[in-house]
Ligand SMILES: Nc1ncnc2c1ncn2[C@@H]1O[C@H](COP(=O)(O)OP(=O)(O)OP(=O)(O)O)[C@@H](O)[C@H]1O
């Protein structure tokens with residue numbers, strides 16, 4: 001990136017990770033520089049011949065897949081190569097804590113199975129309030145990271161870090177947010193998501209999913225609402241999951257057909273072979289790629 005401010009603390013952290021590799025969990029409020037720091041370390045450590053994985057838990061400003069997904073990439077010759085997507089189905093963890101924590105655990109486990117020496121785990125800026133604290137603490141418990149990188153302007157992570165106390169086997173690195181960080185407006189964040197959807201769905205076709213088997217339908221808690229008002233399904237994002245519950249692709253419900261009851265889904269996934277479950281999200285995407293939560 002042009003104009004990238006790389007503080008000495010980032011170089012020192014890279015040296016520590018070379019000596020003491022493992023999973024690294026990034027924490028910080030929105031616009032703290034989490035993604036930027038994680039990308040810097042990904043490039044830096046891969047250049048030093050370490051096998052590096054990048055797990056992106058940010059479902060809003062997602063880097064690897066479309067919004068509402070988490071992803072796992074391996075860094076090869078400085079390039080991120082996508083391995084798996086996990087469909088959370090929402091663009092904020094609030095109300096989707098199980099999926100957010102479970103997804104990041106599955107992706108990190110897979111990175112370990114792939115023998116990544118360094119696993120950089122990027123998170124959302126969801127840090128305020130009890131639900132956010134619980135989510136971050138459970139992520140620490142589930143992932144057992146070797147390092148936590150806490151990017152702070154003041155002491156906004158104090159609640160989470162105090163609750164963690166001095167976790168055995170984990171080193172906490174408290175770093176100051178760079179003054180070069182450019183906070184983004186809500187409209188800039190929406191524009192980023194619109195572009196990610198547009199790119200992801202640019203080469204899509206139509207898939208027809210029977211509503212009653214053999215592909216399982218997982219309604220994400222919105223079944224009663226959708227049963228009362230089936231047209232509310234139109235535009236909803238769905239995850240097209242394999243037997244391990246990684247998403248082979250993401251789709252948008254476009255049409256509900258009767259006799260036989262099928263859902264027509266727009267997706268870049270070529271066909272449904274390998275898909276065993278269709279997981280409903282709670283976010284819908286309009287024709288202008290603007291997203292909106294399904295109100296229950
Ligand atoms: N060290 C830095 N030098 C220059 N620019 C930076 C630096 N860190 C972050 N930025 C810029 O600030 C903006 C926000 O940074 P970044 O996306 O890394 O934050 P984040 O904590 O991941 O935010 P979010 O929680 O929204 O995902 C980006 O435009 C990024 O390019």
Ligand SMILES: [Mg+2]
Pocket residue numbers: 034035036058061122123
């Ligand atoms: Mg980010």
